[in-house]
Amino acid sequence: MIDKLPIPRWARRAIIPIIIVPLVVLYPEYYTSLGTSQLIPTLSTAVTMTVFVCMAVGLNMVVGYAGLLDLGYVAFYAIGSYVAGWFASTQFASHSIVFGAVGVQSHAIGIHISIWLLLPVAAAMAAAAGVVIGLPTLRLRGDYLALVTLGFGEIIPQVVRNGDNMFGTGFNLTNGVAGITPIDPMGFRYLHGILPFLPDNFLLTPNLDVWFYRVGLLLVAITVFCSIRLRDSRLGRAWVALREDEIAAAAMGVPLMQVKTWAYASGAFFGGAAGCFYGVYQGGAIPDNFKLYISTLLLAMVILGGMGNVWGVCLGAAVLSYLNQQGLGAIGNTINSNFGTNIEITKYEAGLFGLLIVLMMLFRPQGLIPSSRRKAEFDVVKEEHEAAGVVVG
Amino acid sequence: MATDTHTARRPVLAVLPRVTGLLNRAVTIALLALLVFWLAVNFVQGPGQFGSVLLIGFTNGALYALIALGYTLVYGIIELINFAHGDVFMWGTMITVSIAGTRLGLDGSQSGIVTFFGVLAAMVGAMVFCGILNPTIERVALRRLRNAPRLAPLITTLGISYILSNAAQFFYGPNYTGVGAILPSNILFLDWPAKSLIVILATIPLLLALTYVVRRTRQGKAMRAVAQDMDAARMMGVDVDRTISFTFALAGILAGAGGTLYVLEITTTRYDLGQIGLLAFTAAVLGGIGNLTGATLGALIIGLIQAFNEGLSWHAPGEQWTTSIVFSILILILVFRPQGLLGQPEADRA
Numbered sequence: 257m258i259d260k261l262p263i264p265r266w267a268r269r270a271i272i273p274i275i276i277v278p279l280v281v282l283y284p285e286y287y288t289s290l291g292t293s294q295l296i297p298t299l300s301t302a303v304t305m306t307v308f309v310c311m312a313v314g315l316n317m318v319v320g321y322a323g324l325l326d327l328g329y330v331a332f333y334a335i336g337s338y339v340a341g342w343f344a345s346t347q348f349a350s351h352s353i354v355f356g357a358v359g360v361q362s363h364a365i366g367i368h369i370s371i372w373l374l375l376p377v378a379a380a381m382a383a384a385a386g387v388v389i390g391l392p393t394l395r396l397r398g399d400y401l402a403l404v405t406l407g408f409g410e411i412i413p414q415v416v417r418n419g420d421n422m423f424g425t426g427f428n429l430t431n432g433v434a435g436i437t438p439i440d441p442m443g444f445r446y447l448h449g450i451l452p453f454l455p456d457n458f459l460l461t462p463n464l465d466v467w468f469y470r471v472g473l474l475l476v477a478i479t480v481f482c483s484i485r486l487r488d489s490r491l492g493r494a495w496v497a498l499r500e501d502e503i504a505a506a507a508m509g510v511p512l513m514q515v516k517t518w519a520y521a522s523g524a525f526f527g528g529a530a531g532c533f534y535g536v537y538q539g540g541a542i543p544d545n546f547k548l549y550i551s552t553l554l555l556a557m558v559i560l561g562g563m564g565n566v567w568g569v570c571l572g573a574a575v576l577s578y579l580n581q582q583g584l585g586a587i588g589n590t591i592n593s594n595f596g597t598n599i600e601i602t603k604y605e606a607g608l609f610g611l612l613i614v615l616m617m618l619f620r621p622q623g624l625i626p627s628s629r630r631k632a633e634f635d636v637v638k639e640e641h642e643a644a645g646v647v648v649g
Numbered sequence: 650m651a652t653d654t655h656t657a658r659r660p661v662l663a664v665l666p667r668v669t670g671l672l673n674r675a676v677t678i679a680l681l682a683l684l685v686f687w688l689a690v691n692f693v694q695g696p697g698q699f700g701s702v703l704l705i706g707f708t709n710g711a712l713y714a715l716i717a718l719g720y721t722l723v724y725g726i727i728e729l730i731n732f733a734h735g736d737v738f739m740w741g742t743m744i745t746v747s748i749a750g751t752r753l754g755l756d757g758s759q760s761g762i763v764t765f766f767g768v769l770a771a772m773v774g775a776m777v778f779c780g781i782l783n784p785t786i787e788r789v790a791l792r793r794l795r796n797a798p799r800l801a802p803l804i805t806t807l808g809i810s811y812i813l814s815n816a817a818q819f820f821y822g823p824n825y826t827g828v829g830a831i832l833p834s835n836i837l838f839l840d841w842p843a844k845s846l847i848v849i850l851a852t853i854p855l856l857l858a859l860t861y862v863v864r865r866t867r868q869g870k871a872m873r874a875v876a877q878d879m880d881a882a883r884m885m886g887v888d889v890d891r892t893i894s895f896t897f898a899l900a901g902i903l904a905g906a907g908g909t910l911y912v913l914e915i916t917t918t919r920y921d922l923g924q925i926g927l928l929a930f931t932a933a934v935l936g937g938i939g940n941l942t943g944a945t946l947g948a949l950i951i952g953l954i955q956a957f958n959e960g961l962s963w964h965a966p967g968e969q970w971t972t973s974i975v976f977s978i979l980i981l982i983l984v985f986r987p988q989g990l991l992g993q994p995e996a997d998r999a
Contacts, residue, residue, distance in 0.1 A: 325800050327807075392984040399730050399803055400983050403934070407976035414973045446734070552807060559804065607815025613808030614790055615802050 281473060284466045294586040298646050301582040305574050306472030310479045312557040312573035313566060315527030319555065320521035320564035320627075321487060323499030325402035328389070328409020329554050332382040332524040334416055334546040336531025339378035341436030341541035343369045347428075358443035358457045371442045373537050375475075375529050382528020383521040385412075390403040390520035406548075413546040430543070437540025442471065475533060476570075479526045483566050486522060495519055496564075549606065555581060564622025569576050570623060581606070592594035673985060690697045691961045701842075702960035703953070708845040708914055710952025711852040715907030716929035717936070717944040718859065719783075720898030725939035726876045729791070732806040735926015736813035737901055741775040741908020742918035746826055749912070750776045756829030764831060766911065776905035783901030784894040792890065798891050808921060817920035827917035848910045855906055856945060862899065864940065872896055872924055876939070928955070931979040937992025946990060951975060 275458060290296045297305070311333060318326045344357060346366035354362055393404045420432030430436065443457035458467045484575030486492045486504060494515045497505040506512050535541045556567060561572025589603030616623070692699045716738050722814040723731045749755045749771035754765060786809055832844035863869040871892045874882040883889050912918060931949040936943025955975070959968045966974065982989065 295703075323800070325803065392980065396983055396987060399728075399799070400934075400987065402800075402803065403730065403930075403981050404983055408928070411973045411976050414970070418969050524703050552811070557802065557867045604815055604819070607819075610808040610811025610815065614805050614812065617797075617805040617808065618793055621797060621801055641847065 268280055284463070284469055294589060294590070297578055297584070298459045299463070299469055300517060301578060303465055303468045303472050303537055304534075304581045305528050306469065306476050307537070308463035308554070308557065308577035308580075309476050309573040310472075310530035310533075311527050312554050312561070312569050313476075313479045313483050314523045314530070315554050316558050316564065316566065316569045317483060317486065317495075317525075318519050318523035319558050320493040320569065321492060321499065322516065324516065324519060325555075326405045326520075326523065327402050327548075327551050327555070328405035328407070328412075328416055329450060329523070329527055329550065330546050330548065330550040331389075331409050331412040332385065332527030333531035333534070333550065334412055334541075334543075335385055336378040336380045336528035336533075337535030337541035338416065338430060338436065339528070340371065340374055340439050340532045340535040341430075343367050343374055343377070343437050344440040344536070345438065347431060347551050349435050356445060357440050358445050359441050359459065362636070368440055370445070371440065371532075375532050378532035379525045379529040382531070383525040386520035386522075386524030386530075387517055389524075390517045406551075408553050409548060413543060416546065417543040430541075433543055434539050435544075437542070439536050439539055441539075442468070472533065472537075475529060478567055479529075480570065482522075482526070487566070489514065491518055520550070552613075556609050559613060559616050559621075559623060561627040565623065565625050565627035568623050568625030568627070576609075584608070613634075671896050687964065691957075691963045691965075695961055698960070698962065699717055702956050704842065704845050705960060706953035706956030708848050708952070709951065709955055710949035711849045712907055712911050712948075713915065713929045713952050714945045714948035715852060715903045715910070715926075716856065716926060717933040717948045718856075718941060719904050720926075720930050720933040721936075721938055721941060721944040722896050722900045724933070726872060726893060727795070729802050729806070730930065731900075732759065732803070732808040732926070733786060734783075734806075734900065734904065735785075735812060735923035736817075737779050737902040738811045738908050738911075738926060738929075739781060739817060739918065739920065739922040740813060741779045741905040742912050742922060743821055743826075743908075744775040744778045744905070744939040745771045745912040746821075746918060749831065749909075750828035755831045757833070768831065771912075772906055772909040775909045776902045779905030779908065780898045781901070783904070784897040786815055787897040788896060794891075813896050814920050814923050815979070821920060823920065825917045826914060827915075830916060831911055850912050851906075851910055853955045855903065859899065859903065860941065866876065868892070869894055915926075928975055931975050934979060935980035935982050935989055937989025940989065940991050943989055943991035951978075954978070 287296060287299065287302075311329065314332075315326060315329050318324050318329075327450050344367070346364070348367050349365045350363050351367055352363055354364060354368045355362060356373065357368035358370070360368045379598075389405060389408050393401050396404065408504055419430030420428045441457050441459040443459075443502055444454035445455050445456060448456040455467060456462045458464045461467055486496075494510045497508065497510055498512065498515055498519075502512065523612070535551045538545075554573075557573040557576045558569050558575060559572070561570065562568030584605055588599055591601070592598055690946075719734050720731060723729060723734070737982065739749065745987055749767055753767045753770070755767045757764070759767070789887075790805050790809060792804050794805060830844075830883075832847060861869075863872060871882070871887045872895065873889055875892045879889055927954070928951055929948065932947035934946045934947070935950060936945070936947025938944075955971055958965055958971055958974055
């Protein structure tokens, strides 16, 4: 219908963003007027959603663009959180370094560096870890690669959990099971003097989630922008070529090792930044948060949305992180109060996600919003299948 | 690419493989020497403790072998890492607890004959259950994806693994469930843990039976044919779908038997036991995936490493590091010897 109307192409493309962007950005202003139903996402849920959208878009670069299955993405989340923990808390009490931090005395013990500086540092450290994971695995085929990432995703949380006494030396790197807490808050320390409407310290504002939500959205915007620009770059086209046919790509002069390493590094970069932000928001880096389950959940987000399509992945991540954080419990409670049942739906969360993954793979492997290239690929597979069926039949 | 830089770098590149090869060998030998030294010191310090740790290692290894063979059988035939296999094994332990513990009430107080037949019934029950569950998974979820992109079935098995473990949580609850000590802890007056010996002894006929099926029967021949070339096998009249189902059933049967033996040895189980599958898979890769002898050998090595790490007292990293150690081994093996200890270097199958 809309195709027939005399609207220019750019305007048609702009319609959906023009509706959605203000709805998302202004969410803190109007969400209280949506009613008191527990199904309405709270601001705290919304912050978590922004974090998971960032991570899923990062993972999408590895899985969706380059076609390398990564089952250990939680490692980058952990690294990001622990960078925040190391450089913005009292963890290293023998030092006293304060640089632009919010809400700490100028001679406080421990290292306190401005979170704004730590975000790129965390991202860079995660990217470096991505290279370390990527480098030895370049020669391996897809499923072996998945196993190595799975291995790293199990090793890093275990190192973190046991890191309060590294190799029996008594050196406390990660504070063990208790984790590093509290982490310094965020705030516009210097900008506050120039532009007074920017708060000095988020924790001292009347509704602290509002500012965390805005920063989270900023991170999402940066991640999505970078993701799209990377996809259309020379590197991004090399990733897609690699995903479609490794041998053909190599024959066309795509340097496989370099391109794969960059895929891991860029994916990890955004995971690290999001992990750092989430650590600050939660006020601590806790080992129990870094489970294989998170890696699978992120993978489910990418699959649900549509591998390779940034907007689809954003949608998938928003939906699943909402369900994970608040939605499932709220839906369960709503069902129970309306029908008088007593189902603890959150207990079946893992099984429901498993079911979702299986059903998506069986009936809509291209995802909710498939990328046009992926869609074409699945159609070709189907045609080949049918053609083969005709020959055999 | 400019040709002059290419020729300039050539001599360096030509030497590189030899240097890295020598380095690899030197590092490997040094690491092995260190390992032997560490074991020797531990042996001298406590021979008795070393002996019991060795037995635990062999028992773990026997259990891992039964799971690892399932991974290796399935990978051998359709080149798929079946992430749900560990959870099929977990269901084997659950069924054993249901039959031996809840239904028959075995707790070690019954006479030898009753215990023997009770355990046998539980084992057959677990084997039948897992032997049906595993091909059902293949039939329902994996068969449709046989021509899909390579990662699709892999991700599907991951989803199934979550479904299976969540279902176990639903039926058996979130806490540990188990049976009493069904088997005696020592034989007559000898101070050997009898249950460990029984586990090891029970594994041997299972492995022999598997070898017989794969090497000597018609169905085993079909399996090997499909593993080698699916299309050629189909043209020769092999029913490929049936053969793949049969392979999944064999893998499930071994996992079920492993589940019973695990319950006899450890006595407790829980819905998230499926994670053990990752250790077993590492064993399969270590031995050379697709290779039955390799899987058994790899399982014994992983079992011993785990037991040494957790049981020895002189400079052992301890239980909290087991996962890291096993996965480090997995990564090193994949990087330096992807074909495993006994596997043949494979041609690049895209």
